[in-house]
Amino acid sequence: MKKVGIGLLGLGTVGQGVANIISQPKDRHPLVGELELVSVAVRNLKKKRDVSIPDSILTTNPTEIINNPNIQIVVEVMGGIEPARSLIIQAIRAGKSVVTANKAVIARHGEEISNEAKAAGVYVLIEAAVGGGIPIIEPLKQSLGGNQITKVSGIINGTTNYILSRMDKEGVNYAEVLKDAQILGYAESDPAADVEGSDAADKIAILSGLAFGGAINRANIPTTGINLLEDIDVNYARKLGYGIKLLAISEKGETQPTSEDSQPLSVWVEPTLVPEDNPLAGVNGVNNAILVEGNPIGQVMFFGPGAGSGPTASAVVADILNIAGIQSMSEDKIFNLDPLLSAKGWRSCHVAEKEQITKKNYIRLIAEDSPGVIGEIGTIFGKKKISIESIVQFDAKDKKAEIVVITHKINQGQLEEALLDIENLPQVKRIASQMGCL
Ligand SMILES: NC(=O)C1=CN([C@@H]2O[C@H](COP(=O)(O)OP(=O)(O)OC[C@H]3O[C@@H](n4cnc5c(N)ncnc54)[C@H](OP(=O)(O)O)[C@@H]3O)[C@@H](O)[C@H]2O)C=CC1
Ligand SMILES: N[C@@H](CC=O)C(=O)O
């Protein structure tokens, strides 16, 4: 069999992991030995790297990879939107299949890329783009295809989970632990994408498209990160028996559209209180966990390392092997696409208004420590038909008190109306924080 030529766009954390697997095929699937790393694009030829490949295959010109006739699969692991998006499209138009770990590009330009791939008769596989080493993309496309999916949720950013776990267990400060996440290769090149929640929003956009059958507009996902999370909320959550995790959630609403209408999905990313006995509370460090719910499967949980060189490379190589396996069976460069591997949307979906979201909430208010204030707050919630699970007063001193409310599952539009009225109470100074709660 002729070797399958691989071109790598990028030799950073993920690229080096991929090169290491390809250059050491022993004891792996026999197809790994049939892969040949032909050319690798980087920015800086002189950078020291943790991989042994000949300098002669490095280039600073990514277009050389696109135009190289000995390359059949282009692996984009450079990150960022441009030039990554253009290079992926150029590779597709040159008849090459593409494997990418780039969730930022796929969440924004996935439909365009998928249409280009279909027209060119090539594959674009993205297993590394969500959940790092956890197989979640192919299971959603293939193994769970017989289900009506109702909800996809979980922890899908390794950096923030690593930060929250270490802050919680070791009391290490935020800046220090973020620096460690960068050194370990977990964080994005601009870590704002991790801590502000945008990386998790990219990933839940991709998962929504696969689970519910239609791409959604990434820009419409309400997103809150962990960057504004206050120690005081972490402490109060702990006192109430919860940990805090950055969760991404996508679910079908209760009202179902007719088959022609666009399917509304409630999709959001926010720090969320997780009861200490919930399985997600035990997901620590760089690990991710994704819960898929549907009919008839019920619930299925995917767990494992969500970032880092080796785990992410494992997912990239799985995609390469999928394509190489099919290609090795075909004489032609352009083959009949396997409909499961090249899954495309089958209906229209959109992100529902934020007010339509139904969930439990944690709310912290700063109020005067005066008699009757909790009663007044309770009355406003009652008038708006919002049922409260608990209301607790903490740290009353100097006539000031912190009041924490945990609601039952309620509609967010109703909650926002109630909070406006509560903020107008003369005894209430401000609403200090708001999070989700499981
Ligand atoms: N790190 C992780 O755990 C995970 C990352 N991902 C995704 O994988 C992708 C890569 O991430 P990661 O490996 O961490 O990123 P790095 O920053 O470590 O690596 C990026 C690589 O791309 C090269 N590069 C960047 N721009 C250009 C350019 N214009 N021309 C040529 N080469 C270029 C860099 O070259 P040089 O080395 O010379 O600077 C570097 O080798 C991103 O999309 C990321 O979101 C997905 C899952 C997990
Ligand atoms: N920065 C990302 C990398 C993997 O997708 C994360 O921390 O999850």
Ligand code: NA
């Ligand atoms: Na994955």
